[in-house]
Amino acid sequence: MLLKYVAYSSPLSLSTLVSLFLMIKSYEERDSEIGRYFFYMASAMFLWALSYLLELTIPDPTIYTLLSRVRYVGIAGVPVFWVSFTLLYSNKIETMDQKKLISISLVPAFCLLMLFTNPYHYLFFSEEVHMNIGPLTTADSRAGPFFDLFMYYAYLLVIVGVVVVLQEAIQVKDIYFRQSAMLITGILVPFIGNIIYVFSLVPLPHNYDITVVMFSISGIAIWYAIFQLKFLDILPIAREAVFENISDSIFALDNKNRIVDYNQYAEKMIEDGLVSVEGSDVIGEEMKGIFPQMSDLIKEGEGRAEVNLEGPEKGERKFFDTSLSPVYNKRGKRMGKVIIMRDITQRKEAEERAEFLHSLLRHDLGNKLQITMGFLELLRDSELSGPDLELLEDSLNSIEEGVELIENVRTLNRLESEGMEGAVEPVELKSVVEKSVRRYDDLKKEVGMNIEVDVEEGIRVKGGPLLKESFSNLVENSLKHSDGNEMKISAEEEGKRVVVRVEDDGKGVPDGAKDSIMKKGYQGEGSSGSGLGMHLVKKIVEIYDGNIEVSDSEMGGAEFDICLNRSRQEPS
Amino acid sequence: MVKILVADDEARMRKLIKHLLSEYDIAGEAADGEETLEKLDELKPDIITLDIQMPKKDGLEVLSEIEGEEDVKIIVVSVVAPEELDGDKLKKEVDAYLVKPFKQEELLQAVKDVLGEL
Numbered sequence: 001m002l003l004k005y006v007a008y009s010s011p012l013s014l015s016t017l018v019s020l021f022l023m024i025k026s027y028e029e030r031d032s033e034i035g036r037y038f039f040y041m042a043s044a045m046f047l048w049a050l051s052y053l054l055e056l057t058i059p060d061p062t063i064y065t066l067l068s069r070v071r072y073v074g075i076a077g078v079p080v081f082w083v084s085f086t087l088l089y090s091n092k093i094e095t096m097d098q099k100k101l102i103s104i105s106l107v108p109a110f111c112l113l114m115l116f117t118n119p120y121h122y123l124f125f126s127e128e129v130h131m132n133i134g135p136l137t138t139a140d141s142r143a144g145p146f147f148d149l150f151m152y153y154a155y156l157l158v159i160v161g162v163v164v165v166l167q168e169a170i171q172v173k174d175i176y177f178r179q180s181a182m183l184i185t186g187i188l189v190p191f192i193g194n195i196i197y198v199f200s201l202v203p204l205p206h207n208y209d210i211t212v213v214m215f216s217i218s219g220i221a222i223w224y225a226i227f228q229l230k231f232l233d234i235l236p237i238a239r240e241a242v243f244e245n246i247s248d249s250i251f252a253l254d255n256k257n258r259i260v261d262y263n264q265y266a267e268k269m270i271e272d273g274l275v276s277v278e279g280s281d282v283i284g285e286e287m288k289g290i291f292p293q294m295s296d297l298i299k300e301g302e303g304r305a306e307v308n309l310e311g312p313e314k315g316e317r318k319f320f321d322t323s324l325s326p327v328y329n330k331r332g333k334r335m336g337k338v339i340i341m342r343d344i345t346q347r348k349e350a351e352e353r354a355e356f357l358h359s360l361l362r363h364d365l366g367n368k369l370q371i372t373m374g375f376l377e378l379l380r381d382s383e384l385s386g387p388d389l390e391l392l393e394d395s396l397n398s399i400e401e402g403v404e405l406i407e408n409v410r411t412l413n414r415l416e417s418e419g420m421e422g423a424v425e426p427v428e429l430k431s432v433v434e435k436s437v438r439r440y441d442d443l444k445k446e447v448g449m450n451i452e453v454d455v456e457e458g459i460r461v462k463g464g465p466l467l468k469e470s471f472s473n474l475v476e477n478s479l480k481h482s483d484g485n486e487m488k489i490s491a492e493e494e495g496k497r498v499v500v501r502v503e504d505d506g507k508g509v510p511d512g513a514k515d516s517i518m519k520k521g522y523q524g525e526g527s528s529g530s531g532l533g534m535h536l537v538k539k540i541v542e543i544y545d546g547n548i549e550v551s552d553s554e555m556g557g558a559e560f561d562i563c564l565n566r567s568r569q570e571p572s
Numbered sequence: 573m574v575k576i577l578v579a580d581d582e583a584r585m586r587k588l589i590k591h592l593l594s595e596y597d598i599a600g601e602a603a604d605g606e607e608t609l610e611k612l613d614e615l616k617p618d619i620i621t622l623d624i625q626m627p628k629k630d631g632l633e634v635l636s637e638i639e640g641e642e643d644v645k646i647i648v649v650s651v652v653a654p655e656e657l658d659g660d661k662l663k664k665e666v667d668a669y670l671v672k673p674f675k676q677e678e679l680l681q682a683v684k685d686v687l688g689e690l
Contacts (some may be wrong), residue, residue: 363625363651367582369653370673374588377676403673 011213012053018057018219019046025223026034033095037085040052044077045219049212076108076150079157082187089183090168091333104157111150111372121215124150125435159192160441182225189221190214215274249341252327255334257287257298259363266341273312287339297324307341319348357412366406373399401439405469424544426461426567429498433489436471443479449504454490460571461546461564470540473533474502474560480504484557493566500562503553514550574687575599577617579608579634580649581626589621589649592679605629609637617644619686621679624650624657632657636663645686649679 022042029035033432051071058064083104087093092249115124129140143151162184169180193214196202243355249266251259259282270282271273275290297305307322320341324350327336345403376396384392433455437444444451461467471489484506509517518538537560541548553559578589579602586601599615602608606628612620624631631648638644647668648654654669669681 297661366651366672367585371584371588373580373673374592374676378588378591405672 012056014048015212015219016046018223019049019215022046022219022223034085037088037096038083041078041081041085044081045073045215046074047071048074049215052209052212067151069116072112072150075154076105076112078109079161080105080155083157083161083164083382086164086183089170090100092164097486107153108150111146111153111269112321114146115150120146120266125244130370134142151517153189155195158187162191179225181389182221186218186222186225187553187564211512226398243479248343251287251339251341253287253337255336255338259287259290259338260281260336269341274318294322294324297322298326298337301337302326306344317345318343319345324382328399362406366403368400369403369406424462424569425464426569428457429455429459429461429491429500431518432463433471433491433500434470438469438471438476440475440479443476447479449479449485449487451484451487453488454488455500456491459493459498460489460567460569461500461544462567463564466540467544470537471500471502473537474562478502478506478558482508486553486555488555498564498566500564501559503554503555503559503561506557507554508552508556509550509558517550518548533541573597574619575617576683577602577608577611577613577615577620579603579605579611579620579631580623582623585623588675590681592676593621596683599647603627603630605634605668608634612638612644619645619647619683621647621649622641624652639665645677647686649674 011257017267023039023046026035026039026042030039048071051067051074055064056068058067060403080101082102084096088096111124114121118124118128124146125141126144129141165180165183169177169184192210194209194211197209197211203220244473246263247265249269251266252261254260262282270277277285277290280330282290288298291307293307293309294305297303297307300430302324304321304323307320309320310316311318321344322339322341322478324337324339326334327338328334373396374391376399380389380392380396430453433453436453437453475487475489478484482504484504487502487504489500489502518534538548541562541564544564546562548563551559551561551562573596575597578586578593578598580586580589580644581603582672583603590598596619597665599617600611602611607622608620608622608626609629611617622631622634626634629637631650635646645667647670648666649670649672651672653671653672667686670678670682675687
């Protein structure tokens with residue numbers, strides 16, 4: 001008899017201990033919602049196992065009945081918390097709020113009420129007979145309609161949870177697949193045990209509930225899945241190597257935008273006094289409290305911004321190219337954010353210096369040209385005539401070209417810094433090409449070159465005021481450097497594009513120079529120019545979403561093909 | 573006769589503008605922002621040609637100090653393009669804006685346009 005008692009109670013004791021172990025271990029994870037629901041499930045398992053163990057050993061029918069009722073509270077809890085846990089685990093729900101929990105628990109709660117009031121209606125158990133077999137106490141109970149509802153609903157919840165985890169197992173790989181497989185094993189083992197018990201599929205002595213015994217096996221699988229495979233671990237394996245040694249400042253934030261980690265460069269930033277914080281440790285601090293300059297970026301949740309920080313020394317400024325990205329785990333759940341701050345102070349200062357010099361040159365030169373042009377215009381209106389007037393006109397033309405160039409550089413600078421928005425307009429190609437050619441009438445005569453313009457009226461391209469500068473540069477380049485006699489400018493519509501061909505019969509562009517001729521500062525053989533002309537041509541064409549190619553012309557010299565977008569709109 | 577005040581820190585630029593606008597009464601000239609404000613008060617011109625980059629007080633500061641004084645028309649004449657400044661503010665307070673280098677006719681036209689509003 002004693003042997004029989006030991007045989008029945010030992011597996012139950014083991015299951016109780018395993019459940020208790022799971023409960024204690026999962027209590028440590030209660031800070032996360034997933035960990036909390038796993039803790040609830042382990043607690044329900046523990047309640048089920050403990051009450052059943054006591055139930056079997058206490059012969060008093062009143063205490064037995066009370067314990068069996070408590071056991072059903074545990075039985076009701078396991079599937080409810082299991083399904084909650086799996087829904088959170090798989091991100092099917094963001095959070096398990098009270099409303100959802102009450103909806104899931106409604107049926108088991110009502111069935112429990114029916115169980116506790118069973119002697120008044122016998123709708124949970126239609127019959128309940130207690131038996132004492134030696135030291136063991138058991139019951140021979142017949143299921144009533146609410147017992148069936150209770151069990152089938154519990155099975156439904158278990159199956160839903162299994163399906164959810166199975167979906168996860170199919171979608172994810174490696175460690176997460178093994179984790180999902182372990183979880184399914186962990187829940188299916190007692191589930192099968194329960195089906196055997198409820199439907200008496202295998203004859204068990206004294207109506208012994210093997211579900212609880214199965215917990216001792218499943219508990220190990222679940223423990224391994226959750227705690228050994230560390231499903232909450234989000235830090236990458238190579239954290240030390242990458243996170244610490246990358247030469248940018250990195251801050252890792254949780255979902256509430258509090259700092260949870262930072263690397264050594266970020267630490268240096270704090271030490272250097274670029275961050276106003278008491279002490280040197282910012283763990284747990286709110287990011288926007290330390291970096292108010294980042295408030296908008298943090299609010300947006302993702303993106304890039306330039307952050308300016310003031311140093312401890314007067315007038316000291318630091319510029320950081322700052323990016324903020326959400327961090328997801330392998331199952332796609334957002335675990336927090338990472339902020340990477342790249343120090344761009346040197347680049348920024350160089351840009352500011354360049355902009356200052358550029359602006360100074362542009363403004364001062366503009367001013368001087370204005371004065372010269374103004375006085376020459378006044379002189380033109382005086383009594384000058386003949387060769388004197390011609391000389392004056394030449395001076396004025398030259399200054400006007402300089403003024404136009406300044407204007408173009410200003411526009412180019414603006415387009416490069418602000419983009420193309422609003423700058424593109426339909427351009428009548430023939431008119432622009434003819435104006436570009438007319439500008440060099442004198443030079444054309446001087447070098448004895450003939451220019452043929454073969455552009456049909458009505459061809460329009462998407463361009464702007466800079467386009468004329470582009471064609472002018474090509475014409476000037478050919479006149480000055482080709483040593484040719486003939487130049488031809490033609491245009492052809494090709495679908496949505498228009499190709500403008502500027503070619504001559506001169507010496508052409510050597511093969512070795514075809515790739516570099518458009519680069520900034522390139523100077524051809526014998527050229528004394530700034531090397532900006534052809535580069536400007538390329539930049540302008542690219543600004544209008546076009547491209548330019550250099551090749552050998554059938555005329556014998558160089559050929560420049562400018563490809564631009566065709567426009568169907570009339571020029572304004 | 574229409575009185576014009578020429579404000580520019582560059583003496584030759586003031587001389588040029590005075591020549592270009594010689595058909596009008598050039599009431600005076602100013603070489604910096606403070607002098608501009610003094611001359612505005614003293615001469616009560618109908619029009620001021622105002623440079624932006626000037627010492628002591630720049631053109632924008634002058635503009636903000638004379639804000640609300642409806643009786644003077646302002647023609648900004650500057651190498652600084654409006655898009656390089658606070659465009660919205662300028663649209664409210666300025667009657668014409670010429671970016672240097674400009675042509676003689678452009679300045680004369682700007683004055684005529686402003687006079688049409690007087």
